[in-house]
Amino acid sequence: MKNLVISLRISVVFAVLLGLLYPLAMTAISVLVFPHQAGGEFVTRQGQAVGSILIAQKFSRPEYFWPRPSAIDFNPLPSGGSNLGLASQDLKKAVEERRLKLKAAHPEQTGEPPQDLLFASGSGLDPHISPEAAEYQAQRVARTRSLALEEVRRLIESVRERRQIGILGESTVNVLVLDLALDEAQGKK
């Protein structure tokens, strides 16, 4: 009985401390110190929120760089991957379709598409592609936008994210950042 009373009382105490004071205080401090990060790193154009830097959005027009395939078709409610095994017929079929589509859209490329463009990401919202995947698409984007290939490559290089502290993770290119930079370079703001 004594333990039950203590259990009830301490549950209330910890609920207030850990379930209200802690998260609310952390929210207040975060919003003050890191307002951009805490709020989801949204970007606006002409006063309209066009996306979050961290959340992939669907690109299928030829003038844009395309992100990795998404098992949820870029609808973040809810996030997730395909959860298909690596000996799955469904996966094999999906990858083959993506491969043919990529090859048709990139006639200038003779090699195989980089594999991060063939396989869906874990979150379905992966904002990044590999630098190889960006290079693979560069000629298509340059051709569609009547830009010099070098100009497009320069933009890729300018937004490329390197490994943190030199060794952590992989080098990547953020697709939304790159596509925004492309639009901006051509005077669309």
Add this chain to the structure above:
Amino acid sequence: MSINDGLQFILYVAILIGITPPLGRFMARVFDGEKTRLHKPLGWLETLVYRLSGIAPKEEMDWKSYAWAFMIFHLVGFFVLLVLQMVQAGLPLNPQNLPNVSWHSALNTAVSFITNTNWQGYSGEVTMSYLTQMLGLAVQNFLSAACGIVVAIALTRGIARRSSSTIGNFWVDLTRCIVYILLPISVVYTLFLVSQGVVQTLSSYVDVVTLEGVKQSIPLGPAASQVAIKMLGTNGGGFFNANAAHPFENPTPLANFVQILSIFSIGAALTYTYGVMTKNRRHGWVIFGTMLAVFVGLTLLSLVSEYAKNPVFGLPGIMEGKEARFGVFNSVFFSTITTSASCGAVNAMHASLSPLSGGVAMLNMMLGEIIFGGVGAGLYGMLLFVLLTVFIAGLMVGRTPEYLGKKIEAKEMTMVIIAILAPCATILLGTGISAVLPAALASLGNKGPHGFSEILYAFTSAAANNGSAFAGLNANTVYYNLMLALAMLLGRFAIIVPVFAIAGSLAQKKYSPPSAGTFETDTGLFALLLVSVILIVGALTFLPGLSLGPIVEHLMMIKGQTF
């Protein structure tokens, strides 16, 4: 594997070894009731919790009172979390007007979070209100982690104390663990995560119009404060469905590195705490070394499997289910760490790992998550195997086994065997029953051996209190919600109650000084024996199950067979 992969591996292990002594020493001081640097700024909070809850901090408990307090506290936590989910629609901080959670999902989730499992049949961003996340799930992230740690501390005291009837005070251990260890680290950790891009806000979801003119609704929430304790306390329950693969939960490689480091940090440091409290640091390091050796071995196996060329696609290191910023190495590395510990957070979808890498993830959990393991659970789980090893070694030379000056007798061994076999039986029986029930098979997301693996993984994850999944399985059904809840309860309490009994029994024993015939437990030979016992128990129990899932899938896949 590239040189860069090797560098990240080495850096990780080096930092883990580096933080073990200071953090371990600190925790020993906290639980011994000695003053630390944090007592000046936070001592008032400890006292306040005692006063508000009516706790007499000087009171000591025998193992039965300790276990009793522990169980009643969990019962209260269970009901609070259950009810909160079932009435969330009418409560504040629900900007998306999410409805009440179904009874069976709420029950499963409540069991899941009080047992430190964080198995999730639901998807956070479309199910749980901000209030449920904060006041329900995040609170249990703290409490279940602290409870795991205090069980390890109670067992440690049982081994360290001599001719004592008590093993400490549950309420005091719980309070100290939260006030001086989990909460302060989480505060700093949250701010770091936010700096990397983990969201922390109470704003409602944001609707954007993408560059191509499509509407996209982007979920937000107070995620960072929950992600911090989710990793530190080896809980692993994602704020969002994609867990640590979600860019809002794990946005950068640096955030990822700190997250995997925090999964192991307390589990590793507890081996040092154990060494300090039993006055046998060398033995603490032998346990640490044993864990590290098994971890490195199984991780290398998993990496080799993932980097091998996949014959179905003709490519190595398949990126399905992985994030570009983490790549193959950090995805596999995360998968072995999260399953060695009872964390269960994932930064890549385990179902889409190569068959043998998925198999290593399962094996890690099947071994009892004693490779650093869940906070506290890793240490007490490993100590069960230590006792078993000492016992077997004693049988081999034909004398009463002794461990750190305590005679190990029938009573302790009975409890050890119950605690080791309970999760094994739960996994095998649960998988076996589900593999023949139509209601269970209707949930499968993959065909062939991978489908069987989904069931095996689910019961392994639940019984081991891990929480990760082969998520092709639709587990949010009445059948799986109830069966897995039962598995989680057995996997937690059928180990913890025997551990309390062992602690109480050992605490009462007199110290018997080591003699020439005592088997030394602080040597490499002992570590070798310990590894052998762990692998033999694990392999004998689970080889048939693994053969039907990942192993047969691997063998058929390398012939190019698809399902």
